[in-house]
Amino acid sequence: MGVDAGTPPGLFERIRQMVRDEVAKLLRSGLLRSASIGEGGLTLRGGFFRMRNAADTSNAFYIGAVTPAQPDGTPQPGWIVRRADGTNVLLLRDAFPENGPDGVHQALSWLDRTGNTVLADDTDSGQGLARPYVPIVFYRSRNSDWPTVTGGDWQTVYRAKAPKQQPRLLVRAFAGATDGSTSGELRVMINGTQHGSTQAVVGATVGEFIFGPDAVAGSHMSDLSVEIQARVTAGTGGIRVSPSQGEGRQS
Template identity: 30%
Template sequence: MSPNVPQDLLDQIRKMDDRLRMVEGRAQIRPALSQILGDVTIGEGGRLIVKTPGGQTILYIGRIDPDHPDGSDQQGLIVRREDGTVAISVWTSAGSGVQPVVIWDHNGKGIFAEDLVGGGLAAPNFGSDAWYGVTEAPAWTTSSTSFVTCMSLPWKKWHPRVQGSYLARCSDASTSGEIRLVDGSGSVIGQATLAAGAYTVSSVTGSVTGTLGGDQFLTWQARVTAGPGTVGVRGLSTWGVQS
Protein backbone atom coordinates (compact mmCIF):
# COMPACT_ATOMS: atom_id res chain seq x y z
CA MET A 1 0.00 0.00 0.00
CA SER A 2 1.05 3.57 -0.59
CA PRO A 3 2.43 5.19 2.51
CA ASN A 4 0.18 8.16 1.71
CA VAL A 5 -3.03 6.18 2.36
CA PRO A 6 -4.42 6.97 5.82
CA GLN A 7 -4.17 4.11 8.30
CA ASP A 8 -7.87 4.16 9.17
CA LEU A 9 -8.75 3.70 5.50
CA LEU A 10 -6.34 0.79 5.26
CA ASP A 11 -8.03 -0.78 8.29
CA GLN A 12 -11.45 -0.43 6.65
CA ILE A 13 -10.16 -2.02 3.46
CA ARG A 14 -8.76 -4.98 5.42
CA LYS A 15 -12.10 -5.43 7.23
CA MET A 16 -13.98 -5.36 3.94
CA ASP A 17 -11.54 -7.91 2.53
CA ASP A 18 -12.07 -10.18 5.54
CA ARG A 19 -15.85 -9.93 5.21
CA LEU A 20 -15.68 -10.70 1.51
CA ARG A 21 -13.64 -13.82 2.21
CA MET A 22 -16.19 -14.86 4.86
CA VAL A 23 -19.09 -14.43 2.45
CA GLU A 24 -17.27 -16.41 -0.23
CA GLY A 25 -16.63 -19.19 2.26
CA ARG A 26 -20.25 -19.39 3.30
CA ALA A 27 -21.32 -19.50 -0.33
CA GLN A 28 -19.22 -22.62 -0.73
CA ILE A 29 -20.86 -24.47 2.17
CA ARG A 30 -24.53 -23.42 1.85
CA PRO A 31 -26.94 -25.90 0.18
CA ALA A 32 -27.65 -25.55 -3.50
CA LEU A 33 -30.72 -23.56 -4.49
CA SER A 34 -32.34 -26.87 -5.49
CA GLN A 35 -32.15 -28.13 -1.88
CA ILE A 36 -34.14 -27.12 1.20
CA LEU A 37 -33.02 -27.92 4.71
CA GLY A 38 -35.68 -28.00 7.41
CA ASP A 39 -39.45 -27.58 7.28
CA VAL A 40 -41.36 -26.09 4.37
CA THR A 41 -44.77 -24.48 4.91
CA ILE A 42 -47.07 -23.43 2.09
CA GLY A 43 -49.86 -21.28 3.45
CA GLU A 44 -52.58 -18.88 2.34
CA GLY A 45 -54.16 -21.41 -0.01
CA GLY A 46 -50.91 -22.14 -1.83
CA ARG A 47 -50.33 -25.32 -3.79
CA LEU A 48 -47.44 -27.67 -4.46
CA ILE A 49 -47.38 -28.75 -8.10
CA VAL A 50 -44.77 -31.06 -9.64
CA LYS A 51 -44.61 -31.38 -13.42
CA THR A 52 -42.64 -33.52 -15.84
CA PRO A 53 -40.35 -31.84 -18.40
CA GLY A 54 -43.21 -32.30 -20.85
CA GLY A 55 -45.60 -30.31 -18.67
CA GLN A 56 -47.65 -33.18 -17.23
CA THR A 57 -48.64 -32.63 -13.59
CA ILE A 58 -47.71 -35.72 -11.54
CA LEU A 59 -48.15 -34.34 -8.00
CA TYR A 60 -50.73 -31.83 -6.84
CA ILE A 61 -51.26 -30.83 -3.20
CA GLY A 62 -53.47 -27.97 -2.03
CA ARG A 63 -56.57 -26.23 -3.33
CA ILE A 64 -58.48 -28.47 -5.71
CA ASP A 65 -61.79 -28.33 -7.58
CA PRO A 66 -64.64 -28.45 -6.85
CA ASP A 67 -64.98 -26.01 -3.96
CA HIS A 68 -67.03 -26.83 -0.88
CA PRO A 69 -70.75 -25.98 -1.14
CA ASP A 70 -70.17 -22.91 1.05
CA GLY A 71 -67.63 -21.61 -1.45
CA SER A 72 -64.54 -22.37 0.63
CA ASP A 73 -61.58 -24.15 -0.93
CA GLN A 74 -61.36 -27.92 -0.97
CA GLN A 75 -57.84 -29.05 -0.07
CA GLY A 76 -56.69 -32.36 -1.49
CA LEU A 77 -53.99 -34.49 -3.04
CA ILE A 78 -53.67 -36.14 -6.44
CA VAL A 79 -50.74 -38.26 -7.63
CA ARG A 80 -50.63 -39.06 -11.35
CA ARG A 81 -48.55 -41.34 -13.50
CA GLU A 82 -46.33 -39.94 -16.22
CA ASP A 83 -49.11 -40.52 -18.75
CA GLY A 84 -51.51 -38.37 -16.73
CA THR A 85 -53.71 -41.12 -15.30
CA VAL A 86 -54.57 -40.76 -11.61
CA ALA A 87 -52.78 -43.19 -9.27
CA ILE A 88 -53.73 -41.91 -5.77
CA SER A 89 -56.27 -39.33 -4.64
CA VAL A 90 -57.50 -37.73 -1.43
CA TRP A 91 -60.39 -35.78 -2.93
CA THR A 92 -64.16 -35.79 -3.34
CA SER A 93 -65.88 -34.99 -6.62
CA ALA A 94 -68.88 -33.65 -4.67
CA GLY A 95 -66.82 -31.02 -2.90
CA SER A 96 -68.44 -31.98 0.40
CA GLY A 97 -68.23 -34.74 2.97
CA VAL A 98 -65.21 -36.76 4.01
CA GLN A 99 -62.57 -37.25 1.32
CA PRO A 100 -61.89 -40.93 0.60
CA VAL A 101 -58.39 -42.26 0.08
CA VAL A 102 -58.47 -44.10 -3.26
CA ILE A 103 -55.85 -45.98 -5.27
CA TRP A 104 -56.70 -46.15 -8.99
CA ASP A 105 -55.64 -48.56 -11.70
CA HIS A 106 -54.45 -47.35 -15.10
CA ASN A 107 -57.98 -47.56 -16.51
CA GLY A 108 -59.51 -45.27 -13.89
CA LYS A 109 -61.01 -48.00 -11.69
CA GLY A 110 -60.72 -47.56 -7.94
CA ILE A 111 -59.00 -50.71 -6.67
CA PHE A 112 -58.50 -49.62 -3.04
CA ALA A 113 -60.80 -47.31 -1.10
CA GLU A 114 -61.89 -46.73 2.47
CA ASP A 115 -65.52 -46.96 3.58
CA LEU A 116 -66.54 -43.46 4.69
CA VAL A 117 -69.74 -44.59 6.41
CA GLY A 118 -68.91 -47.70 8.40
CA GLY A 119 -65.12 -47.49 8.41
CA GLY A 120 -62.71 -50.12 7.13
CA LEU A 121 -62.50 -51.05 3.46
CA ALA A 122 -64.88 -50.27 0.63
CA ALA A 123 -62.62 -52.00 -1.89
CA PRO A 124 -61.20 -54.51 -2.53
CA ASN A 125 -63.67 -57.10 -1.30
CA PHE A 126 -62.25 -59.93 0.79
CA GLY A 127 -64.19 -63.16 0.98
CA SER A 128 -64.17 -66.80 2.00
CA ASP A 129 -66.11 -70.00 1.38
CA ALA A 130 -64.50 -72.12 4.12
CA TRP A 131 -67.77 -73.04 5.80
CA TYR A 132 -67.83 -76.22 7.85
CA GLY A 133 -70.81 -78.23 9.06
CA VAL A 134 -71.93 -78.18 12.68
CA THR A 135 -75.02 -80.43 12.47
CA GLU A 136 -74.31 -83.81 10.94
CA ALA A 137 -77.51 -85.92 10.90
CA PRO A 138 -78.16 -85.18 8.09
CA ALA A 139 -75.52 -82.54 7.43
CA TRP A 140 -76.45 -78.84 7.70
CA THR A 141 -80.10 -79.52 8.59
CA THR A 142 -82.36 -79.34 11.62
CA SER A 143 -85.88 -80.34 12.63
CA SER A 144 -85.88 -77.91 15.56
CA THR A 145 -88.45 -75.12 15.78
CA SER A 146 -85.77 -72.94 17.43
CA PHE A 147 -82.78 -71.59 15.52
CA VAL A 148 -79.90 -74.08 15.39
CA THR A 149 -76.42 -73.39 14.04
CA CYS A 150 -75.87 -75.51 10.93
CA MET A 151 -72.59 -74.10 9.58
CA SER A 152 -69.76 -71.85 10.79
CA LEU A 153 -67.10 -69.75 9.06
CA PRO A 154 -63.95 -68.18 10.57
CA TRP A 155 -64.08 -64.49 9.64
CA LYS A 156 -61.71 -61.53 9.90
CA LYS A 157 -63.51 -58.20 9.65
CA TRP A 158 -62.16 -55.63 7.18
CA HIS A 159 -65.49 -54.32 5.86
CA PRO A 160 -68.52 -52.89 7.66
CA ARG A 161 -70.96 -55.27 5.96
CA VAL A 162 -71.14 -58.87 4.77
CA GLN A 163 -72.84 -60.45 1.77
CA GLY A 164 -73.43 -64.15 2.36
CA SER A 165 -74.63 -66.54 -0.35
CA TYR A 166 -76.39 -69.74 0.62
CA LEU A 167 -78.13 -72.90 -0.57
CA ALA A 168 -81.25 -73.63 1.48
CA ARG A 169 -83.98 -76.25 1.29
CA CYS A 170 -87.03 -77.64 3.05
CA SER A 171 -87.21 -81.42 3.06
CA ASP A 172 -90.77 -81.76 1.72
CA ALA A 173 -93.79 -79.88 0.44
CA SER A 174 -95.34 -79.66 3.90
CA THR A 175 -92.32 -78.19 5.69
CA SER A 176 -91.35 -74.51 5.74
CA GLY A 177 -88.74 -72.61 7.70
CA GLU A 178 -86.38 -69.69 8.21
CA ILE A 179 -82.63 -69.24 7.96
CA ARG A 180 -80.37 -66.43 9.15
CA LEU A 181 -76.74 -65.36 9.02
CA VAL A 182 -75.39 -64.33 12.44
CA ASP A 183 -72.09 -62.66 13.39
CA GLY A 184 -69.82 -63.44 16.32
CA SER A 185 -71.71 -61.21 18.75
CA GLY A 186 -75.04 -62.85 17.95
CA SER A 187 -76.31 -59.97 15.80
CA VAL A 188 -78.35 -61.01 12.78
CA ILE A 189 -76.70 -59.98 9.50
CA GLY A 190 -79.58 -61.14 7.32
CA GLN A 191 -82.55 -63.49 7.37
CA ALA A 192 -84.71 -65.32 4.81
CA THR A 193 -88.06 -67.13 4.89
CA LEU A 194 -88.35 -70.48 3.13
CA ALA A 195 -91.69 -71.52 1.67
CA ALA A 196 -92.82 -75.13 2.05
CA GLY A 197 -90.71 -77.42 -0.10
CA ALA A 198 -88.32 -74.61 -1.04
CA TYR A 199 -84.96 -75.30 -2.65
CA THR A 200 -83.16 -72.02 -3.35
CA VAL A 201 -79.82 -70.32 -3.84
CA SER A 202 -79.72 -66.67 -2.81
CA SER A 203 -77.89 -64.24 -0.52
CA VAL A 204 -78.37 -61.84 2.38
CA THR A 205 -76.47 -58.63 3.15
CA GLY A 206 -76.11 -56.72 6.39
CA SER A 207 -73.83 -55.06 8.92
CA VAL A 208 -71.31 -57.07 10.91
CA THR A 209 -70.22 -56.03 14.39
CA GLY A 210 -66.71 -56.28 15.84
CA THR A 211 -63.46 -54.39 15.50
CA LEU A 212 -61.60 -53.94 12.23
CA GLY A 213 -59.08 -56.73 11.84
CA GLY A 214 -60.78 -58.72 14.59
CA ASP A 215 -61.51 -62.45 14.37
CA GLN A 216 -64.93 -64.01 14.86
CA PHE A 217 -67.17 -66.76 13.53
CA LEU A 218 -70.12 -66.21 11.22
CA THR A 219 -72.86 -68.83 11.47
CA TRP A 220 -75.78 -69.96 9.35
CA GLN A 221 -78.74 -70.93 11.50
CA ALA A 222 -82.03 -72.59 10.53
CA ARG A 223 -85.35 -73.57 12.08
CA VAL A 224 -88.61 -75.23 11.06
CA THR A 225 -91.69 -72.99 11.16
CA ALA A 226 -94.24 -75.57 10.01
CA GLY A 227 -94.37 -79.24 9.04
CA PRO A 228 -92.77 -82.51 10.14
CA GLY A 229 -89.61 -82.36 8.04
CA THR A 230 -86.24 -80.61 8.20
CA VAL A 231 -84.79 -77.30 7.05
CA GLY A 232 -81.19 -77.05 5.88
CA VAL A 233 -78.77 -74.29 4.88
CA ARG A 234 -75.30 -74.45 3.41
CA GLY A 235 -73.04 -71.40 3.32
CA LEU A 236 -71.50 -70.52 -0.03
CA SER A 237 -69.20 -67.63 -0.96
CA THR A 238 -69.19 -64.86 1.64
CA TRP A 239 -67.77 -61.40 1.01
CA GLY A 240 -67.04 -58.28 2.97
CA VAL A 241 -68.75 -55.32 1.27
CA GLN A 242 -68.99 -51.57 1.72
CA SER A 243 -71.79 -49.61 3.36
Protein backbone atom coordinates (compact mmCIF):
# COMPACT_ATOMS: atom_id res chain seq x y z
CA MET A 1 0.00 0.00 0.00
CA GLY A 2 1.36 3.36 -1.00
CA VAL A 3 2.05 6.19 1.46
CA ASP A 4 0.65 9.74 0.87
CA ALA A 5 3.22 12.45 0.71
CA GLY A 6 3.09 14.83 3.72
CA THR A 7 1.61 18.36 3.41
CA PRO A 8 4.40 20.93 3.22
CA PRO A 9 4.58 23.09 6.38
CA GLY A 10 2.72 26.44 6.12
CA LEU A 11 0.93 25.56 2.86
CA PHE A 12 -2.56 26.59 4.07
CA GLU A 13 -1.28 29.86 5.49
CA ARG A 14 0.41 30.67 2.19
CA ILE A 15 -2.86 29.97 0.37
CA ARG A 16 -4.80 32.26 2.71
CA GLN A 17 -2.20 35.01 2.21
CA MET A 18 -2.46 34.66 -1.58
CA VAL A 19 -6.24 35.05 -1.35
CA ARG A 20 -5.90 38.15 0.84
CA ASP A 21 -3.38 39.67 -1.56
CA GLU A 22 -5.63 39.09 -4.58
CA VAL A 23 -8.66 40.56 -2.84
CA ALA A 24 -6.62 43.61 -1.85
CA LYS A 25 -5.46 44.06 -5.44
CA LEU A 26 -9.06 43.86 -6.63
CA LEU A 27 -10.16 46.52 -4.18
CA ARG A 28 -7.28 48.80 -5.18
CA SER A 29 -7.96 48.32 -8.88
CA GLY A 30 -11.05 50.55 -8.84
CA LEU A 31 -13.34 47.85 -10.19
CA LEU A 32 -15.92 48.55 -7.49
CA ARG A 33 -18.58 50.54 -9.32
CA SER A 34 -21.70 50.05 -7.21
CA ALA A 35 -22.33 48.62 -3.78
CA SER A 36 -25.10 48.53 -1.20
CA ILE A 37 -25.37 47.56 2.45
CA GLY A 38 -28.58 45.74 3.29
CA GLU A 39 -27.97 45.49 7.02
CA GLY A 40 -25.46 46.89 9.45
CA GLY A 41 -23.40 49.85 8.35
CA LEU A 42 -20.03 51.30 7.47
CA THR A 43 -17.84 52.56 10.29
CA LEU A 44 -14.75 54.74 9.89
CA ARG A 45 -12.44 55.15 12.87
CA GLY A 46 -10.00 57.97 12.35
CA GLY A 47 -10.38 57.91 8.57
CA PHE A 48 -12.42 59.98 6.15
CA PHE A 49 -14.99 59.70 3.39
CA ARG A 50 -14.81 61.94 0.37
CA MET A 51 -16.32 62.34 -3.09
CA ARG A 52 -14.16 64.04 -5.70
CA ASN A 53 -15.44 66.27 -8.49
CA ALA A 54 -15.37 65.06 -12.10
CA ALA A 55 -12.05 66.80 -12.80
CA ASP A 56 -10.52 65.29 -9.63
CA THR A 57 -9.32 68.74 -8.57
CA SER A 58 -11.19 69.10 -5.25
CA ASN A 59 -13.50 67.32 -2.83
CA ALA A 60 -17.20 67.81 -3.60
CA PHE A 61 -18.14 66.21 -0.26
CA TYR A 62 -15.91 65.34 2.69
CA ILE A 63 -16.47 63.80 6.14
CA GLY A 64 -13.52 63.42 8.48
CA ALA A 65 -11.00 65.50 10.40
CA VAL A 66 -11.25 69.25 9.71
CA THR A 67 -9.08 72.15 10.77
CA PRO A 68 -8.36 73.58 13.22
CA ALA A 69 -7.73 70.69 15.61
CA GLN A 70 -9.02 70.77 19.17
CA PRO A 71 -6.80 72.50 21.77
CA ASP A 72 -5.33 69.18 22.94
CA GLY A 73 -4.43 68.22 19.38
CA THR A 74 -7.34 65.81 18.93
CA PRO A 75 -8.70 65.99 15.37
CA GLN A 76 -11.98 67.85 15.07
CA PRO A 77 -14.56 65.73 13.21
CA GLY A 78 -16.67 67.63 10.68
CA TRP A 79 -17.79 67.83 7.10
CA ILE A 80 -17.45 70.07 4.07
CA VAL A 81 -19.61 70.43 0.95
CA ARG A 82 -18.22 72.32 -2.04
CA ARG A 83 -19.72 73.67 -5.24
CA ALA A 84 -18.57 72.50 -8.66
CA ASP A 85 -16.13 75.43 -8.79
CA GLY A 86 -14.47 74.32 -5.54
CA THR A 87 -15.90 77.03 -3.25
CA ASN A 88 -17.31 75.95 0.12
CA VAL A 89 -21.09 76.00 0.48
CA LEU A 90 -21.65 74.06 3.76
CA LEU A 91 -19.32 73.63 6.72
CA LEU A 92 -19.73 71.77 10.01
CA ARG A 93 -16.88 72.76 12.33
CA ASP A 94 -15.73 75.08 15.12
CA ALA A 95 -13.58 77.78 13.57
CA PHE A 96 -12.10 78.76 16.96
CA PRO A 97 -12.09 75.68 19.22
CA GLU A 98 -9.47 77.19 21.53
CA ASN A 99 -11.95 79.88 22.61
CA GLY A 100 -14.59 77.47 23.86
CA PRO A 101 -14.74 77.22 27.68
CA ASP A 102 -16.25 73.73 27.63
CA GLY A 103 -15.10 72.02 24.48
CA VAL A 104 -15.71 72.31 20.77
CA HIS A 105 -18.89 74.16 19.71
CA GLN A 106 -19.47 73.27 16.10
CA ALA A 107 -21.80 75.34 13.91
CA LEU A 108 -23.42 74.44 10.62
CA SER A 109 -22.64 77.32 8.26
CA TRP A 110 -23.96 78.07 4.79
CA LEU A 111 -21.52 80.24 2.83
CA ASP A 112 -21.89 82.33 -0.29
CA ARG A 113 -19.42 82.04 -3.15
CA THR A 114 -17.06 84.62 -1.64
CA GLY A 115 -16.91 82.91 1.74
CA ASN A 116 -19.35 85.05 3.73
CA THR A 117 -21.60 83.22 6.21
CA VAL A 118 -25.23 83.78 5.19
CA LEU A 119 -26.87 81.23 7.54
CA ALA A 120 -25.57 79.66 10.76
CA ASP A 121 -26.76 78.61 14.19
CA ASP A 122 -25.47 80.37 17.33
CA THR A 123 -23.27 77.55 18.56
CA ASP A 124 -21.82 79.25 21.67
CA SER A 125 -25.21 79.91 23.28
CA GLY A 126 -26.72 76.78 21.80
CA GLN A 127 -29.85 78.68 20.82
CA GLY A 128 -31.19 80.27 17.66
CA LEU A 129 -29.43 81.95 14.74
CA ALA A 130 -26.03 83.55 14.43
CA ARG A 131 -26.72 84.69 10.85
CA PRO A 132 -28.64 86.32 9.33
CA TYR A 133 -29.42 89.24 11.61
CA VAL A 134 -33.21 89.52 11.92
CA PRO A 135 -34.54 93.11 11.98
CA ILE A 136 -36.94 94.36 14.67
CA VAL A 137 -39.74 96.65 13.51
CA PHE A 138 -40.74 99.56 15.76
CA TYR A 139 -44.25 101.03 15.93
CA ARG A 140 -45.66 104.13 17.62
CA SER A 141 -46.69 103.37 21.21
CA ARG A 142 -49.07 106.35 21.64
CA ASN A 143 -52.40 105.52 20.07
CA SER A 144 -53.05 109.23 19.54
CA ASP A 145 -50.31 109.08 16.89
CA TRP A 146 -51.91 106.22 14.96
CA PRO A 147 -53.83 106.73 11.70
CA THR A 148 -57.58 107.01 12.22
CA VAL A 149 -60.42 105.68 10.07
CA THR A 150 -63.71 107.57 10.35
CA GLY A 151 -65.82 106.13 7.53
CA GLY A 152 -68.14 103.15 7.38
CA ASP A 153 -66.42 101.61 4.35
CA TRP A 154 -63.34 99.43 4.59
CA GLN A 155 -60.16 101.50 4.30
CA THR A 156 -56.63 100.18 3.94
CA VAL A 157 -54.55 101.74 6.72
CA TYR A 158 -51.31 99.76 6.20
CA ARG A 159 -49.98 97.79 3.25
CA ALA A 160 -46.90 95.57 2.94
CA LYS A 161 -45.43 93.89 -0.15
CA ALA A 162 -43.38 90.71 0.15
CA PRO A 163 -42.60 87.49 -1.72
CA LYS A 164 -44.22 84.34 -0.36
CA GLN A 165 -41.44 82.40 1.36
CA GLN A 166 -43.44 80.30 3.84
CA PRO A 167 -46.83 78.58 3.55
CA ARG A 168 -48.57 80.48 6.37
CA LEU A 169 -48.67 84.08 7.55
CA LEU A 170 -49.27 85.68 10.96
CA VAL A 171 -50.37 89.30 11.31
CA ARG A 172 -50.95 91.23 14.55
CA ALA A 173 -52.40 94.74 14.85
CA PHE A 174 -53.44 97.14 17.61
CA ALA A 175 -56.71 99.01 17.37
CA GLY A 176 -58.99 101.15 19.53
CA ALA A 177 -61.70 103.77 19.10
CA THR A 178 -61.18 107.49 19.65
CA ASP A 179 -63.97 107.49 22.25
CA GLY A 180 -65.98 105.03 24.29
CA SER A 181 -69.16 105.33 22.20
CA THR A 182 -67.52 104.35 18.91
CA SER A 183 -66.98 100.82 17.65
CA GLY A 184 -65.61 99.33 14.46
CA GLU A 185 -64.03 96.34 12.76
CA LEU A 186 -60.56 95.26 11.72
CA ARG A 187 -59.51 92.78 9.06
CA VAL A 188 -56.50 91.64 7.01
CA MET A 189 -56.56 91.09 3.26
CA ILE A 190 -53.91 89.27 1.21
CA ASN A 191 -54.06 89.78 -2.55
CA GLY A 192 -57.71 90.72 -2.17
CA THR A 193 -58.68 87.65 -0.11
CA GLN A 194 -59.51 87.94 3.58
CA HIS A 195 -56.94 86.40 5.92
CA GLY A 196 -58.35 85.21 9.25
CA SER A 197 -61.63 86.48 10.66
CA THR A 198 -63.01 89.99 11.07
CA GLN A 199 -62.31 91.38 14.55
CA ALA A 200 -64.62 93.72 16.46
CA VAL A 201 -63.12 96.89 17.96
CA VAL A 202 -65.26 98.19 20.83
CA GLY A 203 -64.59 101.36 22.82
CA ALA A 204 -61.45 103.37 23.43
CA THR A 205 -59.49 100.58 25.14
CA VAL A 206 -56.69 99.49 22.83
CA GLY A 207 -56.48 95.76 22.08
CA GLU A 208 -54.15 93.60 20.02
CA PHE A 209 -55.78 91.47 17.34
CA ILE A 210 -54.29 88.33 15.80
CA PHE A 211 -54.89 87.12 12.25
CA GLY A 212 -53.59 83.63 11.49
CA PRO A 213 -51.20 82.00 11.20
CA ASP A 214 -53.24 80.73 8.24
CA ALA A 215 -52.31 79.33 4.86
CA VAL A 216 -51.61 81.80 2.08
CA ALA A 217 -52.54 81.10 -1.53
CA GLY A 218 -49.95 81.29 -4.28
CA SER A 219 -46.75 79.61 -5.34
CA HIS A 220 -43.38 79.99 -3.66
CA MET A 221 -41.91 83.48 -4.20
CA SER A 222 -45.16 84.82 -5.66
CA ASP A 223 -45.92 88.47 -4.77
CA LEU A 224 -48.06 89.12 -1.69
CA SER A 225 -49.90 92.35 -0.96
CA VAL A 226 -50.88 92.35 2.73
CA GLU A 227 -53.37 95.02 3.85
CA ILE A 228 -54.68 95.94 7.31
CA GLN A 229 -58.13 97.49 6.93
CA ALA A 230 -60.55 99.12 9.34
CA ARG A 231 -64.02 100.69 9.36
CA VAL A 232 -66.44 102.36 11.79
CA THR A 233 -69.63 100.45 12.54
CA ALA A 234 -71.18 102.71 15.19
CA GLY A 235 -70.62 106.14 16.77
CA THR A 236 -69.24 109.42 15.54
CA GLY A 237 -65.55 108.86 16.34
CA GLY A 238 -62.88 106.92 14.57
CA ILE A 239 -60.85 103.69 14.77
CA ARG A 240 -57.11 104.05 15.36
CA VAL A 241 -54.87 101.31 13.96
CA SER A 242 -51.21 100.27 14.27
CA PRO A 243 -49.49 97.09 13.04
CA SER A 244 -47.47 95.18 15.63
CA GLN A 245 -46.17 92.06 13.86
CA GLY A 246 -46.12 90.28 10.53
CA GLU A 247 -44.16 87.13 9.71
CA GLY A 248 -44.23 83.90 7.74
CA ARG A 249 -44.71 80.60 9.53
CA GLN A 250 -44.09 76.98 8.68
CA SER A 251 -46.97 74.62 7.89
